[in-house]
């Protein structure tokens with residue numbers, strides 16, 4: 001649905017996007033991560049047909065962003081990082097305005113708007129003034145706005161920024177639901193744990209260069225981030241540090257650390273079976289109170305790849 005082939009975008013002498021390539025298929029959520037000024041918004045603006053790349057090409061549903069902008073806009077929803085201000089409109093009027101702009105036939109407008117209000121959980125606010133909405137509600141309205149023409153492709157530039165924890169979870173659920181409906185999404189964010197939970201693939205960009213693009217599992221494997229487990233122990237048979245020392249000798253384990261009664265173990269990348277560890281601990285006469293697998297954290301992959309460089 002989205003294909004970017006080696007695009008470069010310069011602003012004067014600054015190379016904001018440097019030879020970036022990526023693909024996003026139907027039903028995929030592509031998490032776009034990178035420090036401030038990395039080039040995320042610029043890449044998304046090229047895809048939204050708002051900026052022309054200096055070189056390279058980009059396609060949305062097979063259409064070239066530099067030539068077929070009008071057709072692309074019909075199937076694309078772009079939510080910029082800053083929303084416009086529309087002081088004197090109610091939520092409903094605001095959405096009617098965009099539905100009219102997208103030439104949704106007036107007969108079906110009401111139904112369409114009710115549908116997106118429901119999906120974004122804003123039905124109760126339809127008579128409220130846009131200005132009176134809380135920040136999180138405004139963000140949701142931003143998503144509602146890009147959904148009125150039922151686009152197949154969504155580009156959402158930091159949709160969760162400024163949201164409280166509950167609103168973030170709701171936003172994540174909404175985006176996951178949109179992917180389930182078969183839409184393709186590119187979602188940029190600084191909140192790594194959140195992207196890790198909803199993305200099917202990720203792109204890590206720094207100083208205009210894409211350092212990684214691909215599936216999230218491959219990212220963890222490639223960056224040497226293994227599965228982790230937290231084990232709480234009851235009356236260990238041997239001293240915990242001895243147990244730890246024997247664990248780190250095993251090739252299947254890349255790290256083991258003791259913190260109080262807790263043993264934290266990181267498996268070697270790609271090591272999917274964890275059962276052997278339980279057997280090893282029992283053989284050592286250790287009583288296991290709890291054994292909690294933890295999914296790898298996107299933060300770790302991110303820190304491995306980026307060096308905190310900003311332009």
Ligand SMILES: Nc1ncnc2c1ncn2[C@@H]1O[C@H](COP(=O)(O)OP(=O)(O)OP(=O)(O)O)[C@@H](O)[C@H]1O
Pocket residue numbers: 011014016034035036037038039040041042043081311
């Ligand atoms: N219109 C513009 N004119 C000049 N420079 C620009 C323009 N837009 C972006 N830039 C520069 O291009 C670089 C990339 O900016 P971009 O907005 O794409 O970063 P970003 O990854 O979205 O960052 P953030 O996380 O802060 O939103 C930055 O150095 C920025 O200053």
Ligand SMILES: [Mg+2]
Pocket residue numbers: 040041042081157
């Ligand atoms: Mg940005």
